[in-house]
Amino acid sequence: MxxxxxxxxxxxxxxxxxxxxxxxxxxxxxxxxxxxxxxxxxxxxxxxxxxxxxxxxxxxxxxxxxxxxxxxxxxxxxxxxxxxxxxxxxKNKEEILYACHLISNELGTQAMTFAESLPGCGLDRVVALARRYVELLTGEFGASAVLMEFDALQPENKKTIVAGRNRFDRRFRSLIAKGVEDGSIRKVDPKLTVFFFMGSVNWMTRWFRPDGTFNGQEMADRFADYLQESIKARSNQT
Amino acid sequence: MxxxxxxxxxxxxxxxxxxxxxxxxxxxxxxxxxxxxxxxxxxxxxxxxxxxxxxxxxxxxxxxxxxxxxxxxxxxxxxxxxxxxxxxxxKNKEEILYACHLISNELGTQAMTFAESLPGCGLDRVVALARRYVELLTGEFGASAVLMEFDALQPENKKTIVAGRNRFDRRFRSLIAKGVEDGSIRKVDPKLTVFFFMGSVNWMTRWFRPDGTFNGQEMADRFADYLQESIKARSNQT
DNA sequence: CCCGCTATTTACTTCAGAGTAAAAAGATTG
DNA sequence: CAATCTTTTTACTCTGAAGTAAATAGCGGG
Incomplete structure (x- = not known):
């Protein structure tokens, strides 16, 4: 047993x-x-x-x-x-979902810790985070980790998962805020930026196939690139 | 009766x-x-x-x-x-979902037709499309229209909806491609760009509340802005 | 080659939520 | 104010999928 x-x-x-x-x-x-x-x-x-x-x-x-x-x-x-x-x-289906969410959070944390450990300006770290996160999501564990069904979790588990996600969000925002401060990122709203980017990533898990036009690495590069371009500061603008 | x-x-x-x-x-x-x-x-x-x-x-x-x-x-x-x-x-729950998808497609078409009718370079029209689309989604009909449950539709209806979505996607891509040609948009993959942006928008419907920090108009402006910055051509790069 | 533990199956129960039938309550009109 | 149509309710059925009980198959050591 x-x-x-x-x-x-x-x-x-x-x-x-x-x-x-x-x-x-x-x-x-x-x-x-x-x-x-x-x-x-x-x-x-x-x-x-x-x-x-x-x-x-x-x-x-x-x-x-x-x-x-x-x-x-x-x-x-x-x-x-x-x-x-x-x-x-x-124990039940909910536990499976919970485990998936744990993986998801784990990957986020991993990418985040990596990015935060890097030297360089805020922008560089944000972009590194994005790239690494997408790499992880599309890698070994497959386009598997980002789930949206929070509501199907037991209250207790939901609390845990949402807390983890919030932690990730806060660190992500903070990274962005630092970039704005150090002048590497233009004046954007950190919260909204995170939502914007994470939406793309969440959606990706629905259509990404490792054997499609782009492999995981390419996805990571391109998503990071989109993010970089959309938020980086330019000499000739606010 | x-x-x-x-x-x-x-x-x-x-x-x-x-x-x-x-x-x-x-x-x-x-x-x-x-x-x-x-x-x-x-x-x-x-x-x-x-x-x-x-x-x-x-x-x-x-x-x-x-x-x-x-x-x-x-x-x-x-x-x-x-x-x-x-x-x-x-008739049943599926018909409700179908009706929702029809609205969604309708809003997309509306935004698209508007954008295509505009003068100006590809970039301008793409950005106008993004703004108008988010405006519509967050407007009267609420953050209501973008659904992801294609699988719950009857095969017949699914075909219709997916066809509509594909049409939207193609026109969106084509707009982007034109922008790349006329030099207003940097060399990005149109398909991937559409996925990237639509992911953000899809996700938005899950958290957006008209009475939140940003109202619909602000959301539209900012999302359009992110997209613009992420794809616009710069003098000093490829 | 038998015993006890691990792993999986067959054969159920249970329940939520979609969907229906038929009665009842509200309108509208002659 | 009855006759009839529209709309909504009460009281069901039905089904798919989660979850369980108990029997069974497979394995490792003595």
Whole structure:
């Protein structure tokens, strides 16, 4: 019997995943995928790996099709198991969503910490943040992390997630404010700027495919570039 | 008995609406709102007005909380009636969503037609499009129109809506491409630029409140400004 | 090769919310 | 003020998907 206490620490193990298109008929029990057959680990490692794979499949599905358009049967089918098997790894659907949000916040924090550690003017750091964040979102963990379904979270979890997001927002704004102060960024409203940029990024998770016209790195470069151009100070203007 | 054939022409009649926060308990039957008590019209006019009010309340709710987080009971309660009453005006929930998408597309077309009719360089027209579009979205019809739940539409309707959206996208891209040609816009990828900007706008509908820090007009100005700065050509660069 | 633990399945229950039927309440008109 | 049409309600049904119980299959050690 495995513990189902909060254990969202399983952000590990890269798993190759092909973004699946919605099927009209559930393809009854396809061959088990990825982590589900990868052997050669301790029991606890396997548990963690499988849980992580589950979360990441779900994250991709949620990002691409939305939380409510993704049933647990869908996820289970994609993993090659049946729905109740999922309940061995998570308590309920909400916990999956929560785990996804945790990843999302984690990536944000990572990008932020990186950006804040950089030398240079405010603009440079803001742009670095943007680039790194998009890189992370489009990278290993897939276009998986940015979710919008806060309302489906339990109040307790929602509080945690929203708090994390707010922290990210504040640091982002503060970075922008510093840029305005040091003269590298033109006079923009930090809050609005963050909303503007984050909107683009949130939306990206809905259409981005790693095998599309642009890969993750290119997306990161271009998004960062848009942001940079839209906020950088120019000699000949306010 | 009233016909329930496709009749999504009811985009009329401004109705004052205060964005309602989600209630844990459904406030049982509050006083009827707005159009529901406005008398002094022919029957057909009343029908149209009420249907329009219904669609617009729903549109706001969908935008703010999402399609699946909004039950018909919610909408009915907000209007001060019971759920079955809604079925007198629409065939089902999907039809409401479809009507919302039609409004959304309509606003896009309006903004686009306006922008294309302008003289001036590509950049000017692109910026005018952005401003007008945000103006419309945040205006009379509220932050109501941009929806993301394409998947909940019937295949037939989905086709229509997606086609409309694609048309908008193409015209938007084409405007950008022209700007690049005439030298007013720097070398950006039109498609990506559209996605970038539309993401911000889509996201805006989730948080914008007319009574917030910025009103609709300010939002329009600032979003247009961000876009302008991010894509305009400069003398001293590529 | 049997025991006990891990993992997954089959076969359910439950519930929210979409949708419907039929009765009741409101209008409008002769 | 009855007759009839319009609108809304009460009281349901139905369904999809979340979630659970209990049986079963697989595995590692003794």
């Amino acid at each position: 495995h513990r189902i206490e909060p254990r969202a620490d399983c952000l590990s193990l890269p798993v190759l995943v092909i973004a699946g298109r919605r099927e009209t008929t559930l393809p009854a029990r396809p061959r088990k995928a990825d982590a589900w057959k990868d052997a050669g680990q301790s029991r606890d490692e396997q548990f963690a790996a499988k849980r992580a794979a589950l979360i990441r499949k779900a994250a991709r599905a949620f990002s691409a099709r939305g939380f409510y358009n993704t049933s647990l049967d869908d996820i289970a089918a994609e993993l090659g198991v049946t729905k109740p098997a999922l309940y061995y790894y998570v | 009233h016909r329930i054939e496709p009749r999504a022409d009811c985009l009329s009649l401004p109705v004052l609406v205060i964005a309602g926060r989600r209630e844990t308990t459904l406030p049982a039957r509050p006083r009827k709102a707005d159009a529901w008590k406005d008398a002094g019209q022919s029957r057909d006019e009343q029908f149209a007005a009420k249907r329009a009010a219904l669609i617009r309340k729903a549109a706001r709710a969908f935008s703010a909380r999402g399609f699946y987080n909004t039950s018909l009971d919610d909408i009915a309660a907000e209007l001060g009636v019971t759920k079955p009453a809604l079925y007198y005006y629409v």
